[in-house]
Amino acid sequence: MTTIENHDYDVLIIGAGGAGLRAAIEAKQQGLRVGIITKSLLGKAHTVMAEGGMAAAMGNVHSEDNWQVHFRDTMRGGKYLNNFRMAELHAKEAPERVLELEQWGALFDRTKDGKILQRDFGGHRYARLAHVGDRTGLELIRTLQQKVVSMGIDVYMECKVLQLLKDSNGHIAGAAAYWRHTGEFVTFSSKTVILATGGAGKSWKFTSNSWEGTGDGHAMALWAGSELIDMEAIQFHPTGMVWPMSVRGLLVTEGVRGDGGVLRNSLGERFMFNYVAPMFRAETAETEEEADKWYDDHSAGRRPPELLPRDEVSRAINAEVKAGRGSPHGGVFLDIGSRRSAEFIRRRLPSMYHQFMELAGVDITREPMEIGPTCHYIMGGVKVDAETTATKTPGLFAAGEVAAGLHGANRLGGNSLSDLIVFGKRAGEGAASYIAAGGGSGKFKQSDVDAAIAEALAPFDRVEGENPYDIQRDLQDMMQANVGIIRTGTELEFALSELDKLTSRVQNIKVKGGRAYNPGWNLATDLPAMITVSRCVAMGALNRKESRGGHTRLDFPEAVAEMGSVNFTQSSSDGKWNGKYQIEGKPIPKITPELKTLLEEAK
């Protein structure tokens, strides 16, 4: 056989979004040899889609804000399923991580006295999101990208990782990949690997995720022997576009509501007042008058119910549509045009203005937007150590959306960008200390590479077989219908049996054309991960017989106290995508008495 191109590193980072780039900066600053692999071009990762901001208790707008309140908000938003230590570290370190971005060129919007301006968002007690209009994700990725480039870090663009590689001791030793532009294979030998692959929303039909959100990192970690937790916890963002059909699912930032936008049904009612759960009643306004006072002066009234955590708002919209009070295209109305001046809207929400004007022909300064829930974020993911982001597989680390724990059962808006920079840095540190302690050989087994290549090439060899796009469409339709925002045991069992059928179909894919930049082939290599993740979500959802955060069961509509202390943990004993996975409920880490006091004070 021919020799395959290989590159050798101390730290190999898979994914070039916020977490991957921040990890690379840290590892490089510690003097390590760092390589980054991305499926797309540098600067195109899904981080650019983040709009509203990044949460950090800097107290620039409300001086009462501090890490304790941010910690409390994160835990409450996550329905206490969070890893408390991650929530603590995140709340404590986010301000420093945000400030450091300005040394690298970031330019946030400012307060009158020249500090970073912070904006209100759902579930955050104080205005806490550092932002740049409604394009904060772009600012974050550009800042990190430009820093990475100025440090001379190697970036392998349009390179798709097929599988993680291990050495004879079972420690991580690199990855096998292929170049999209040629279709040639390439290996990376490395002492450590950091997964920063983002989310998995592409398995649903209506999603805010790009083609990249296929759960590669979730799946590869599971195959490599790591554990996945909370996979049933999927965030359906309340406000995605619902029309035209071709952009259904496209995100409408929560900033619209933070800046005064309200939700109305077809009768014109601000229906969110009818959906305030008991745990949020004390701090939520009871009348429209009270809510409207709050925007200008947070002490004049309590919070508007439109700014409840995302899981609460999504369920409410779903219920209104089901009750026949939806908009013409099956959503509800989000109105800011009647509440704020056109000049204000265009300055604060420029991308939203253009998005609706150009794609839907709707002028949001005059007309309401039609919106509905869209699959947005997976709270579940790879189980990691809070301090180092280490997974169960020695030498493998995970940060960002692919990792689980910080957000519990539901993520607060703005907490994901701050997650990326806090735990991205920690992943770089974690990898560095693993290497300093003598870990990592970088000696992978050639037979694993050969097997990965053979599997990738199989769809070319078949004489007949299915178009991968047909399988993807059926998977998305099936997951949308059976593992969506509201779930039942019967539907979840049906989903698992359908996944068995889809698994067989993936094994019978026929790819047309050559290997160079062939999207059909690329999709064929994505499908095993998509199936793995879909199965884990359905399995987790079937086992969690209660409703909590981003997991709602029609047949178990209430939260069950005992389940609040359990992470459903999934693992694979044979490491095969088409094999069987194991699931068990494991106790969540026990919170320290000091932090517990913080939560109890809030109740």
Next chain:
Amino acid sequence: MSDITMRVWRGDSTGGDFESYTIERNEGEVVLDVVHRIQATEAPDLACRWNCKAGKCGSCAVEVNGKPRLMCMTRMDTLPEGPVTLTPMKTFPIIRDLVTDVSFNYEQAAKVPALLPPPMPVDGYRMFQQDVERSQEFRKCIECFMCQDVCHVIRDHEENKQHYAGPRFFIRHAELEMHPLDTNDRREYVREEAGLGFCNITKCCTEVCPEHIKITDNAIIPLKERVVDAHYDPVAWLGRKIRRKTKTSATEAAVQPAP
């Protein structure tokens, strides 16, 4: 609804030709939706780049009827009747079908001297909204590279790529030059290395910018004025002859460790 015909360039660096696809018209679709439907049915190997499908990542730039556009933001019903022609961006070498090799831009990005700010105070820098707004306009850039594609300095003259950074990087230099925290002097670098003088202000770049950045008026012209002030002013020229430069030059700054 009636059918539509898409004429799509298919091929690679060795050559290629147009292929026609006739497909049903759906309400509200953008060009990228139609390409996706062609991929899902007739041509699963049709190569194109895309990511966000919301005009935020700048991946899906191609030439629609000869003009660079983001496929995800171009509604089919805004195009004239008749077949729609899709070709890859002309300024960059072809990889396959609608995908081009845009590494020229990443090479230019690597040459940009990094921001060199003063040490950060413990509680962060103080900057004011009116001072950050100028650079914020340029930081809206989504790097679709359509401004590079239409710039005739490199579109029609391959050899110029060696000493011309292009509009995308003129706004990057302008962003840093106008950045409240930057202590570099980039004017000489922009003239000598980035080839600012080649631009003769035809504003093609401004016209195609999907973010509506005023590339020519707000970045290139002010940069040219600053370069002129620094380089061609006889008093400044004499000053340079007599004493050593006191301000850090951008080329020196490039090798300094950034914070």
